[in-house]
Amino acid sequence: METAGYVTLTRQSGLMREMEIIAHNMANAATTGFRQQGLVFSEYVKAVHDGDSLSMAAARVKKTSVAQGILTQTGNPLDLAIEGSGYFQVETPNGIRLTRAGAFNVNSVGDIVSSDGNRVLDIGGAPINVPPGEADVKVAADGTVSLGDQLLGQIGIVEPEQGADLKRESGVLFQTDAALAPSETGLVLQGHLEGSNVDAISQLTRMIEVQRAYEMGQKLLDMDHERSQTALQTLIK
Known part of the structure; x- marks a missing residue:
């Protein structure tokens, strides 16, 4: 395949990957705690002997948005949201994970767990246990969990x-x-949940841009293929 066609094909592959990520973001626009992701395109420039330089873009790095999602009050004592970082x-x-x-x-058995059943850990990496049948649990802004005067741990x-x-x-x-390290700015809000930080409007706009760019790239590939076929037929004759 000619260099121009290879460059276009590489770009098309990156656009397909970005489209998959955008679709995944939009599908999780209502998922609690979901973090939007995007692709970072890197450009590689290489000198070409007796010709112009070759520029090639590749989508290799996924970037996670750290923007704050909308905080919604639920009233459930074990619904917790982080305000800040x-x-x-x-x-x-598979080990400790972040969420x-x-x-x-x-x-x-009384351990505080996520919706998937994974145990929530305290500041020292140990689970936090709540006495059976106790519902009046208080969680302070620093993550301290208490039941009356009894300290149960610190999320x-x-x-x-x-x-x-x-x-x-x-x-x-x-992962x-x-x-x-302990967060210096993050505060725990009891009775709240953080929604997805997906910006649905910007993601929809980007989806349209990617779709148009992909269609244009496909036209270039078709033209390059036709040009190659014409050249081959000329040589055969």
Whole structure:
């Protein structure tokens, strides 16, 4: 395949990946704690002997938005939202993961768990247990969990070091190899949930732009293919 066709095909592949991410974002516009993602396109420029330089764009890096989602009051004592930066820590079968989805409850043995059944961890990485049958749990802005005068633990609000890569493991769970530190600005709001931070209007606009760019790229590929076919037929004659 000619260089121009290869460059266009690479660009088309990146646009398809971006379209998939946009569709996933829009499908989760109402998912509690969902974080919008996008693609970062990198441009590679290479000198070409006896000719112009070759420029190629590739979509290789996913970027997660850290914008605050809308906070909604629910009144449920174990619905928790983070106002500001930071993430809840939950214990999954694959290790500790981060999330902004705070629709928590208590399991059969009294541990505070996520909607997926993963145990919510305190600031030291241990689960927090609530005595069976107790519903009057209070959670302070610093994550401290108490029942009357009894201190039960402190929900850990952490954030990875600046510039760390967050890898989405599922819809609302993230994994990182970076060091975690207590959030300095994140506050816990009891009886609230944070909605998705997906900007549906901007995502719809971008979807239209990507669709048009893909269609244009497809036309260029078709033209390049026709040109190659014509050249081949000329040589055969």
